Amino acid sequence: MPQKTKVIIGTSCILVLLSAGMCFAGDISQDLLSKWRNDHRQCVVGLIESYLKSSPAFEQQEFIKELARLESMMATCSRDVNDFYLNKVSTDSLEIIPAEVLFIYLGEKEVSMDACSFFEGKQFKYFNQEVTGGGLCYR
Numbered sequence: 008m009p010q011k012t013k014v015i016i017g018t019s020c021i022l023v024l025l026s027a028g029m030c031f032a033g034d035i036s037q038d039l040l041s042k043w044r045n046d047h048r049q050c051v052v053g054l055i056e057s058y059l060k061s062s063p064a065f066e067q068q069e070f071i072k073e074l075a076r077l078e079s080m081m082a083t084c085s086r087d088v089n090d091f092y093l094n095k096v097s098t099d100s101l102e103i104i105p106a107e108v109l110f111i112y113l114g115e116k117e118v119s120m121d122a123c124s125f126f127e128g129k130q131f132k133y134f135n136q137e138v139t140g141g142g143l144c145y146r
Contacts, residue, residue, distance in 0.1 A: 040084050047077045051092060051112060058105035067105050074108075089115060 054070035074093055081090050096107045113119070 036084050040081065043077055043081050044085075044090060047074070047081065047090065050074050050077060051108060054105055055109050055112060058109060064102060068101055071101065071104055 050073045057067050078091050078093055092108050092111050095111050096104055
């Protein structure tokens with residue numbers, strides 16, 4: 008095979024790999040993975056914000072599509088399970104996904120939304136009696 012053909016084939020292979028979003032060993036993959044992780048975090052926050060603001064479903068679904076795209080690219084290089092949200096979602100309903108992503112996000116931040124965990128270990132002050140000065144005394 009002539010040298011020119013080898014160069015063309017080699018260049019074509021490299022371009023195909025780059026366009027497919029594949030990671031390479033070393034600094035390039037870490038830089039690329041770091042960018043994808045940052046984009047992913049921003050997308051998750053955007054999805055949660057749009058969900059909490061009760062934005063239209065099509066706006067939330069755009070975030071879900073972007074999450075799916077980023078997670079599929081990160082799957083080519085990342086072994087960290089915390090990089091992925093959609094594989095933890097237990098529904099096929101597009102309307103429920105944002106709420107589940109919110110609970111997954113809060114869980115990773117160690118915020119549990121069940122009542123027992125929410126109140127467990129907390130201290131409360133309670134008001135015992137009224138004082139004549141109009142203020143309240145508490146213990």
